[in-house]
Amino acid sequence: xxxxxxxxxxxxxxxxxxxxxxxxxxxxxxxxxxxxxxxxxxxxxxxxxxxxxxxxxxxxxxxxxxxxxxxxxxxxxxxxxxxxxxxxxxxxxxxxxxxxxxxxxxxx
Amino acid sequence: xxxxxxxxxxxxxxxxxxxxxxxxxxxxxxxxxxxxxxxxxxxxxxxxxxxxxxxxxxxxxxxxxxxxxxxxxxxxxxxxxxxxxxxxxxxxxxxxxxxxxxxxxxxxxxxxxxxxxxxxxxxxxxxxxxxxxxxxxxxxxxxxxxxxxxxxxxxxxxxxxxxxxxxxxxxxxxxxxxxxxxxxxxxxxxxxxxxxxxxxxxxxxxxxxxxxxxxxxxxxxxxxxxxxxxxxxxxxxxxxxxxxxxxxxxxxxxxxxxxxxxxxxxxxxxxxxxxxxxxxxxxxxxxxxxxxxxxxxxxxxxxxxxxxxxxxxxxxxxxxxxxxxxxxxxxxxxxxxxxxxxxxxxxxxxxxxxxxxxxxxxxxxxxx
Numbered sequence: 001x002x003x004x005x006x007x008x009x010x011x012x013x014x015x016x017x018x019x020x021x022x023x024x025x026x027x028x029x030x031x032x033x034x035x036x037x038x039x040x041x042x043x044x045x046x047x048x049x050x051x052x053x054x055x056x057x058x059x060x061x062x063x064x065x066x067x068x069x070x071x072x073x074x075x076x077x078x079x080x081x082x083x084x085x086x087x088x089x090x091x092x093x094x095x096x097x098x099x100x101x102x103x104x105x106x107x108x
Numbered sequence: 109x110x111x112x113x114x115x116x117x118x119x120x121x122x123x124x125x126x127x128x129x130x131x132x133x134x135x136x137x138x139x140x141x142x143x144x145x146x147x148x149x150x151x152x153x154x155x156x157x158x159x160x161x162x163x164x165x166x167x168x169x170x171x172x173x174x175x176x177x178x179x180x181x182x183x184x185x186x187x188x189x190x191x192x193x194x195x196x197x198x199x200x201x202x203x204x205x206x207x208x209x210x211x212x213x214x215x216x217x218x219x220x221x222x223x224x225x226x227x228x229x230x231x232x233x234x235x236x237x238x239x240x241x242x243x244x245x246x247x248x249x250x251x252x253x254x255x256x257x258x259x260x261x262x263x264x265x266x267x268x269x270x271x272x273x274x275x276x277x278x279x280x281x282x283x284x285x286x287x288x289x290x291x292x293x294x295x296x297x298x299x300x301x302x303x304x305x306x307x308x309x310x311x312x313x314x315x316x317x318x319x320x321x322x323x324x325x326x327x328x329x330x331x332x333x334x335x336x337x338x339x340x341x342x343x344x345x346x347x348x349x350x351x352x353x354x355x356x357x358x359x360x361x362x363x364x365x366x367x368x369x370x371x372x373x374x375x376x377x378x379x380x381x382x383x384x385x386x387x388x389x390x391x392x393x394x395x396x397x398x399x400x401x402x403x404x405x406x407x408x409x410x411x412x413x414x415x416x417x418x419x420x421x422x423x424x425x426x427x428x429x430x431x432x433x434x435x436x437x438x439x440x441x442x443x444x445x446x447x448x449x450x451x452x453x454x455x456x457x458x459x460x461x462x463x464x465x466x467x468x469x470x471x472x473x474x475x476x
Contacts, residue, residue: 057349094351096332103311103331 011039012051016059021106029108036066041081052088060093061100065108068101111429112150115457120163121436122453126170128440133453134163140177158185158196165210172216178207184221186240199240201229209255215262217284222253228267230279245277245300255315259322263288263297266325268313274327276304292323292339308335308345311354319360320445328355328368336380336387348378348387357437361447361464369434369452373426375462393462394428432456
């Protein structure tokens with residue numbers, strides 16, 4: 001079932017907060033990626049901007065990392081919604097947030 | 109501000125003489141050209157040809173008027189003006205990779221060269237043998253040293269490297285100076301001592317700068333961050349993730365403000381708030397956007413839509429003064445404590461001079 005707006009936003013913020021950046025196990029990271037992708041694709045287009053604006057600078061960088069991870073392993077409809085997330089995240093994080101996806105040592 | 113287009117090729121590096129009437133630059137080849145200001149024009153007055161590889165660093169000592177250059181040919185030369193001719197003296201750096209940056213120490217009795225050999229050559233003049241010798245700082249540098257800056261005490265040296273770290277070393281040479289007194293970075297400063305090492309960046313450190321007092325050091329890395337370490341706060345490091353492409357050059361313009369520039373082709377201002385320990389973005393310093401001259405005709409709109417998939421009026425050219433990445437910034441007037449003018453050079457072959465004005469004491473800085 002598709003979560004209601006408030007739930008999606010809360011799920012999103014929880015996923016960002018609990019992101020396993022320092023985890024060494026690929027399995028843990030893959031699970032987090034899967035969860036994040038589910039949350040991102042469950043959003044309605046009109047709700048994305050509010051979610052992005054609720055993040056701080058580190059949160060935006062983290063979101064950008066997940067967006068690109070999502071691009072790496074596309075599912076049937078994921079790219080379309082991820083592109084919308086990308087547009088909103090880029091507006092807030094700028095090209096710098098994309099640069100930091102490329103240079104990061106600790107990946108998601 | 110004033111912009112002068114020197115070349116159609118990148119300016120690799122530049123340095124100014126003491127009274128800012130002459131600029132020495134490398135026009136992306138093995139030479140150094142010196143231009144002199146003649147009213148509103150620049151005339152080339154010297155061509156220094158000695159290097160066998162691209163000149164990667166130039167520094168002009170203000171008091172002794174000597175130039176030092178370094179290049180990919182693994183050499184450095186100290187140049188002295190004899191009459192109207194610049195005479196080079198080779199300095200053996202004992203490196204097996206390209207030299208990348210060079211800086212005279214504040215007292216001009218030493219200079220430091222960073223290289224791809226993953227070490228820093230500290231060079232000083234040995235009177236008895238009448239030549240320049242060098243000592244190496246090696247540990248624990250693990251990659252190319254891209255940038256250097258001296259502390260005002262003539263001993264401490266900050267180095268930015270491709271191993272993502274900013275470090276401060278002691279470059280104390282007992283042959284040419286007295287033992288230094290303690291600083292907030294430490295009291296024991298034998299040659300090669302590591303006084304500080306950062307671990308906060310995830311990118312090559314392109315440029316590094318001490319504040320005028322030497323109590324702070326700032327650096328820019330390829331992960332689009334600017335970092336600052338404050339020795340008066342137990343060397344605490346604060347950083348800011350910018351929204352821009354990576355910055356390539358940074359300098360302090362007051363003890364609390366920095367100007368940085370890089371691949372976005374315009375200088376920008378940052379402020380350090382000491383009590384909070386934060387860095388904030390203070391705005392872009394560049395020409396104001398030109399408003400479009402006229403509306404588009406329907407035909408032009410269609411052409412835009414056809415060519416660029418967009419019907420807006422913005423043209424594809426950059427609206428910044430520099431049309432390519434800015435690689436170097438130098439302080440022209442006021443020093444790093446109270447800079448009123450700085451200079452940028454870049455890959456567009458252009459050189460720009462920027463005026464900084466403070467509206468009121470301790471007020472916000474803006475471009476004049």
